[in-house]
Amino acid sequence: MTKQLTIVWFRQDLRLTDNPALTAAVANGQIIPVFIADDTAPKGALLGGASQWWLHHSLLSLNKSFNNQLVIKAGDPLSVLQALITEYDATHVVWNRVYEPWQIKRDAAIKAELKQQGISVSSFNGSLLWEPMSVLKKDETPYKVFTPYYRKGCLTRQSPRLPLAKPEKFSIHVNAQFTLDALNNLALLPDIQWYKEFETMWQPGESGAANRLSRFIDEAATQYQNDRNLPAVKGTSLLSPHLHFGEVSPNQAWYAIIGAFENAFENKDLDVYLSELGWREFSYYLLFHFPELPTKNFNTKFDYFPWRKSEADLSAWQSGNTGIPIIDAGMRELYKTGYMHNRVRMVVGSFLVKNLLIDWRDGERWFWDTLLDADMASNSSGWQWVAGSGADASPFFRIFNPILQGEKFDKDGAYVKHHCPELSRLPKQFIHKPWEAPVEILRACGVELGNTYPKPIVDLKATRTRALDAFSRTKAMAQQASEQK
DNA sequence: TGAAATGTTGGGGCG
């Protein structure tokens, strides 16, 4: 019997349980687990600062699971793999698929090249419940609306793969060794020490992911429909960064929910959660079928939109100094914790695009750099959804009023007070609109607008009208352009 | 997974 040695190329699947590529490799003999920092990644795909922090720790965790034998490399993945194949005399290479357009292209080229060299190469689905290529409408074109995509396109198809068990034992080539130098050479930890707070809130790695999932099931899943909207309450799963790096698969989350409760689909709370996993699938689906989603308006009407350029406004938004409490709380939460509650993501997104008229791509870029769960598919489809330019998007005229959103979902202002402590003494009546508070109340609460906390940088009512006007002019221009053809 | 403007209804105050 010939000796079989398989290189397991880890990318966005940093786990041992339910890892199809790993399971296949282990069944085939010895393995070499490797992570490669890809030097050839296009600029827009380079990991943001927050994600780099996460990756650093997730790799440490994965290495621990591999008994200190995770090989870490940097460079052009093809060359790195070829060098490893030669060095170890490997016969097989396996990986779980990724879906960013540039990675699809790269992987196809690598697969072709290695096969040509007589290496056996296999790829697997480790990250999606339903892969994009297999879900189409009757006319063979991709869905553009979520509900039929999910209910008809996905749910009526074959059930997602049941999670695979963690390989009980595996044999790693004795020469495969982790070195801290190799990890540190990736320089994933940023120079600025802004991530201190990340460490108190997050536990990157497979066991951290499992903890989050079981905690969600025990404490929040059955109140999900309502509590997921309350940013001061831990009512969401908080799984997004773990899912992005593949420390847990959507299949594990899916079947954990279905297994923990009877008739999950009949239960509104659980059904809503499962459909959020469906939205994640939809994002990957859109990115796969519309590879320009991260940079181009899905709805080309928006190519005529008169975006404003304002460094001052953009930077006030980024730093959480717009003078509108729920916006500032969200943006500060993001910078400090690498995360922002989803309800608030919608509100700050609407504010940037509609009240400030700043291009959604500027928002997308900031999120990409600061979110621990930054994900090309979710980020671009999310921003296009907010802007109104996306597939099955929120219509542009649906403009969130940050005061009303605050009063509805952060009634007593706990979220605002936590992230904007300079407002913490304000009565809840004014917590979402301090500029309406009488001066004597402001003074008594230690708030001086324009000094301890900014005055609002825009008038919400006037900018709402301005946005609607810009939108109607955009429609007219698009209409005119189409008539001229 | 909106908000504001506009329309409708009905109870109650009042002459």
Next chain:
DNA sequence: ACGCCCCAACATTTC
């Protein structure tokens, strides 16, 4: 008792 007005509460339309 009746008509009128006001306006809150809810519904519908519009962006």
